[in-house]
Amino acid sequence: MTRLAALLLALVPCACGRPEGEVILLAAASLEPHFAPLLAQRSGVRVAYGASGALARQMEQGVPAEVVILADARDGEHLVQQGVLEEGSLVPFLQNRLVLISARPELRSRRLALEDLAAAPFARIAVGDPDLVPVGRYTLEALEAKGLLEQLRPRLVPLQTVRAVWSAVTVLACDAGFVYATDVTEAEQAQILCEVDPALHRPIVFVIGLRREASPAARALYQELRSPAVLARLTGAGFLRPRGE
Amino acid sequence: MPGREECEVALLTFKVAVCAVAWVFPLALFLGWLLARRRFPLRSLVETLLLLPLVLPPSALGFLLLWLLSEQSPCGRALGALGLEPLFTWQAAALASGVIAFPLMLRFCQAGFQSVDRRLESMARTLGASRLRVLGAVTLPLARRGLLAALVIGFARAISEFGATLIVAGNIPGQTRTLPLAIYSSLLTGQDALALRFAAMSIALALLALILFRRLEPAGEGER
Numbered sequence: 209m210t211r212l213a214a215l216l217l218a219l220v221p222c223a224c225g226r227p228e229g230e231v232i233l234l235a236a237a238s239l240e241p242h243f244a245p246l247l248a249q250r251s252g253v254r255v256a257y258g259a260s261g262a263l264a265r266q267m268e269q270g271v272p273a274e275v276v277i278l279a280d281a282r283d284g285e286h287l288v289q290q291g292v293l294e295e296g297s298l299v300p301f302l303q304n305r306l307v308l309i310s311a312r313p314e315l316r317s318r319r320l321a322l323e324d325l326a327a328a329p330f331a332r333i334a335v336g337d338p339d340l341v342p343v344g345r346y347t348l349e350a351l352e353a354k355g356l357l358e359q360l361r362p363r364l365v366p367l368q369t370v371r372a373v374w375s376a377v378t379v380l381a382c383d384a385g386f387v388y389a390t391d392v393t394e395a396e397q398a399q400i401l402c403e404v405d406p407a408l409h410r411p412i413v414f415v416i417g418l419r420r421e422a423s424p425a426a427r428a429l430y431q432e433l434r435s436p437a438v439l440a441r442l443t444g445a446g447f448l449r450p451r452g453e
Numbered sequence: 454m455p456g457r458e459e460c461e462v463a464l465l466t467f468k469v470a471v472c473a474v475a476w477v478f479p480l481a482l483f484l485g486w487l488l489a490r491r492r493f494p495l496r497s498l499v500e501t502l503l504l505l506p507l508v509l510p511p512s513a514l515g516f517l518l519l520w521l522l523s524e525q526s527p528c529g530r531a532l533g534a535l536g537l538e539p540l541f542t543w544q545a546a547a548l549a550s551g552v553i554a555f556p557l558m559l560r561f562c563q564a565g566f567q568s569v570d571r572r573l574e575s576m577a578r579t580l581g582a583s584r585l586r587v588l589g590a591v592t593l594p595l596a597r598r599g600l601l602a603a604l605v606i607g608f609a610r611a612i613s614e615f616g617a618t619l620i621v622a623g624n625i626p627g628q629t630r631t632l633p634l635a636i637y638s639s640l641l642t643g644q645d646a647l648a649l650r651f652a653a654m655s656i657a658l659a660l661l662a663l664i665l666f667r668r669l670e671p672a673g674e675g676e677r
Contacts (some may be wrong), residue, residue, distance in 0.1 A: 262641045331538055337624065339642045365541045365623050380524040381540050 230254055231426045232272055234263040236279035236414060237369035238304070238343070238388050242445050246438065253429060259369045261340030267292050267419070274419045274426035275433070277301055279370075280342035284415040297418035300450030301434070302442055304412040306346050306404040309392060310384040311377050320401045322350070322408075325384075326359050334376040334385030337366035342412070343373065347386040350408035374398070388412070390446040413450055458647075463654060466631040469543055469618075470611035473551035474604060477558055481603060485562025486592075507556035511549075511616030518549055518621045546622035546629050550614035558607040565599015566592065602669040609662035613655065632658075 233255045235243060240257040247253055256273070258266075264283040267273055268290055276293070278284045281300070287293045308320065310330075320328065336344025344366060351357040367373050370387050377385040378397045392400060406412075418430050432438065443449060487493075488500055506514055522540050523529045532539065539545045569592050577587045593600070615633040622629035624638060632655050639648040 259641075265641055265643055268643075332541055339638065366625060367623060368619070379519060380529075381519055381522075 229423075229425050231274050231423065231429050232256065233275045233277070233429065234258070234267065234271070234273040235277045236260045236263070236342070237371045238279060238391055239277060239414075240371060241393050242390065242442055242447075246441060252425060257369075257371075259336070259340040260342050265340075274422045275416070275430050276419070277414060277416045277433070278342070279304070279412070279414050280345065281413050281415045283342070284417050287417065292419065293417040294420045294422065297430070298415055299417075299434075300413050301416040302414040302439075303448040303450050304414065305389040305406060305448070306343070306350060306386060306409065306412065307389050307392065307400045308384055308386055308402040308404065309374075309377055309398045310401050311380055311398040312383060315401060316399060318401060322354050322356065322402055322404060326356055328384075330383040331363060332365050332382040333360065333363050334365050334367055334373040334382035336370050336373055336386070337368055339366075341367070341369055343370040343386060343388060346409040346412055347404075349410060350404050353408040393445075411451075414447075459650060459654065461627060462630060462632055462635045462651065465543065465627075465629075466612050466658075469546045469550060469631055470608050472544075472547035473549075473554055473611040473614075474558070474607045476547070477551040477555045477607060478604060481555060481558035481562045481607070482600065485559050485603075486566050488559075489563045489566035503559055504556045506552055511553055511614070512620060514552060515549060515617035515620030518545075518552065518617060522548075522621065540621060541623045541625065541629065543622065543629055546614075546618045546631060549617040549621050550611035553614050553617055554607040554610040557610055558603040561599050561603035561606060562596075565596035565603065568599060569595040598669050602666055605662055605666045605669060609659055609666065612658055612662075 230252050231254070233247075233253055235255055235257050237257045237259060243255060243257075247255060256263075260278040260280050260283045263276060264278060264287055267276055267287055276284075276287070281298075284293065284298045288295060288298050308322070308325070325333070335347045336342065338344040338348050348357060351360060365376065365382055367376055370391060373382075373385040373387050374391050376382040377387075384401065386404070389400075389403070392398060416430065416433060418426065422430070439449065484503060488496070493499075519540070520526055521528050522532065522545065524533055539548065573595070574587050574591055577591045578584075582590065612631070613633055614631075615637070618629070618631065619634060624630050624634045626638075630638065632651055636648050636651045636655065639645075639651060
């Protein structure tokens with residue numbers, strides 16, 4: 209019994225501390241399917257994915273993450289203002305597009321205009337929770353611009369990340385949902401009904417930033433993620449280069 | 454003073470928990486009686502399976518319920534044909550919290566029935582009472598404390614349900630955002646003061662339920 213207790217006590221330090229030099233990266237949930245293979249071979253990084261609004265909040269509260277990628281420049285700018293991110297480190301990383309998807313079999317290979325949404329037989333439309341999830345903010349902006357928001361509001365189901373929207377649509381818990389074009393990784397699971405006109409919402413710019421007084425390892429990761437090789441893989445997956453680069 | 458949002462959330466939480474307990478209690482009552490009084494084949498297997506929601510991650514249960522209620526499953530399609538689409542409604546929240554609260558309620562109902570002296574039941578039978586009369590006049594009144602404890606603990610569990618509810622009912626303000634979800638949301642959106650008020654409300658409700666529960670606990674002091 210004492211030996212077991214001693215063993216358990218000996219394990220405590222291993223269970224707590226992180227390996228020396230490991231960098232924590234917080235990344236927008238929409239990057240998870242694309243980053244997972246990219247970072248699988250790389251050691252020394254721990255990634256946590258989530259809604260950008262929630263990630264920004266976590267950084268503000270002192271989560272020891274040193275590199276952050278957010279799907280809304282506003283969340284990033286807020287962190288710079290709060291003195292969390294290094295000034296000048298926050299730069300556009302990638303751009304994305306908004307699409308309406310559905311997995312309902314009867315809608316296979318159908319196309320819709322955004323205006324048709326009001327009349328479409330969709331009881332539940334999944335969107336990102338606009339409080340925290342950028343894709344939800346862009347969606348609401350587009351619906352507002354089209355004058356559809358008030359009419360559709362009772363049918364909107366706000367969910368906690370863009371991946372949750374994808375899941376709700378693919379398991380048919382919702383009839384349709386708004387996600388990024390890059391979320392449609394498996395076309396058999398859901399099809400795009402409509403590509404939302406980018407003029408209807410703020411540009412969808414993913415930003416990357418570095419915590420103030422970041423370690424050299426974190427700076428290396430920050431540079432590596434912005435390298436042409438990584439960007440080429442991500443643009444190959446449907447992300448767009450930010451304008452002006 | 455609690456604002457409009459807090460009242461709305463508290464009221465919704467109360468409604469969801471009451472409905473959860475209401476649909477689960479008859480089941481827990483019947484199965485608790487069955488497990489306490491009857492021998493049948495595979496009894497311990499059935500008992501184990503019924504207790505499963507107690508130890509399963511609520512998110513796993515939520516996922517199962519999501520599948521059951523969505524149109525992927527025959528059950529969801531049958532509900533859809535009847536015009537019922539419970540996902541992302543408060544009814545789904547009540548269903549999920551009910552499933553989570555069920556094993557606890559079952560346990561207390563079972564214990565309540567087991568605490569009834571069987572000799573009293575057979576005595577009533579020999580004095581000519583029908584089975585139903587025995588149940589109503591002897592068993593249920595004597596098992597009362599256990600059954601009430603089951604109601605209170607089930608309610609307490611239902612008001613604190615988070616994981617399964619988030620999955621099947623979402624976190625929709627005014628519709629499915631119950632107290633635990635409201636704490637989560639207000640924390641994530643940086644409204645710490647609001648989160649604190651919600652947390653205080655949860656503590657008050659939980660304390661109330663526990664005080665009530667301690668007075669009802671079958672093995673507690675009091676009548677014995």
